[in-house]
Amino acid sequence: MSELLRRYGPTLTGAFVLLTAFWLLMLVILPNVTLFEASFRPYLPVTEVGGPKDFYSFGNYMKFFANSTDTDIFGFNLPVPIHVKIFFGTIYFSTLVTFITFVIAYPLAFYLAKVVTPKSLPTLFLLLFVPMWVSEVLRSFAWWLILAYKGPLNAVLQGVGILDAPVRWISGYRAIIIGLVYTYVLFMVFPIYNAIQSLDTNQIEAAQDLGSPWWRTHWRVILPHAKPGIASGSVIVFMLAAGSLLVPALLGSPTSLWFTQTIQQWMLEAQDWNTGAAYAFLFLILCTCFVSLVMWLFKVQLTDIAK
């Protein structure tokens, strides 16, 4: 703060602080507080707002547990509320997406950080970034075209002889997973790239020199060093994937349901912003709990991620 004052003088510093405060208060805190407050109130016609029926309750939150359907869980037929089922589906597939992005991103990040000559690095970065200049909508739509039943992917795979018959890619969660992985893979690549890049190459060579095969060098030296990067990449990708609305909406099928779509239904289709808000907060809290649990399981500290 004093550094800021010294460098920019009181007027500019004041302006910075005011702008930041405005942004935080008006655009972040206020809307969230309003939604949070609304989430505890029932959805009422305008005339009854503020009337005797308008009191705080957990009613909106309890809707999460309504409408049980029989679901097959490990061979048992149990009644599970439909929204809970969608929630766990979203968590499960987001985790899967996170895992797949990691599997793709780690070798790529390692290649960029330790194998490529520094001269060709800018070109490769450019190639990675170019697709990001196209908007997410267009990219998802492009995938929709690629994955179509009579689309180019099936044509190519059949042409090469890998497939005998075309595959219905856009069914279940398949296309969503592909779309989400494609959309968010860079958010995994860069934290891991940064982490691996900061590893002294001599350590990799020292491991090799002591006789270590490549996989053990990765397992014992490079992966542990990259753990904070992997953790932050995973948290980002998981949260983005779970919170994505566009990709599930565009690449989803009738049998796929994403939790954000449920929130959207409450808010836009049912016009019930109160329940929508309750669902949104519930989702945020549960996702945060899930992420914290996984971080605890993998012994990752929050301070590691901030690095």
Place this chain on the structure above:
Amino acid sequence: MSAGIELDDVCCDFGSFRAVDHVNVSIQPGEFFSFLGPSGCGKTTILRMISGFTDPSAGMIRIGGKDMKGQRPNQRPTALIFQNLALFPLMPIWENIAFGLEVRGVAKAERRAKAEELLRLVDLPDAADKMVSQLSGGQKQRVAIARALAVEPSVMLLDEPLSALDLKLRQHMRAELRAIQKRTGVTFIYITHDQGEALAMSDRVGVMSQGRLQQVANPRDIYNNPTNGFVASFVGENNIFTGTVGSEAAGFARFETPHGAFRARANVQGGRDLKLYVRPEHTLISAVPGLENSLPVTVTDVAFEGNFISVHAVSQSGATLLAELRNDGSVAIPAPGDALHMSFAAENASILPDGLVRGE
């Protein structure tokens, strides 16, 4: 178990730049061999070629008589101690040391026992469960040595391992390294740009410059009988005269310089520029002209260095000279401005060609 190493006409090119230029040397099993040379002369490149991280552009490397071509670093019987040690900061000390054993599938209890044994060998018995960041520079050094010894290499390669330490610790570690080498009998190839270190520790020294091996000899010969001007001036101080060689007889030659004609040892195959080199401690000061190779000088500066006194002087013909007197009271110490004579014995002076240069 130790192995000898032969470098057979080894070259290493980075693009059009030749970092190592036709190096030939044969290192004996169990020898303590040092590569000595200034920064950038190709020492690290040689070590990296021996350990397998860099491929020679030409020539052959044999370890224990076996051609190493195509052998990857993890298949060679060498252990490299890096210039910056490269310990694994996320593993405790004992896992660092036992890493090479873990790779070889040794059971955990046995690994731990071996690590503790090695820690005793390097005099760090209580460090097993500490982390790397908790150790001092000298202690890290010893862990790096222990980690390399754990895999029982036939050859240890050390890349300026002491350069980051302070003088006292460096001297201590020199003795320690030497002792460990004697105890284990492993071939040590040691890299340094510190001539004192190379001379004090090694059985033989290879002096390098510009990617070329200038001379390979035991420390005494490197200092007393350098074969070229680079070796003479990189290892120790010299008074240097330029001139032309005259008649040669019985290993001595006449050397004409603008400061007079001198007589000195010569073993010259011609071709290169020749200079006359004489060490300051072999340069004598006297009130009357010396017996041979004498020239009148005026003292310009006298510096007291503790165990010796350096006397800087300039001759009437403009040559600057340095003489070192032992501080044992045997000679009168001159003062600046004194008019005296400096001389040197012919057997203490050498006429030498310049050092080999890259690409020649």
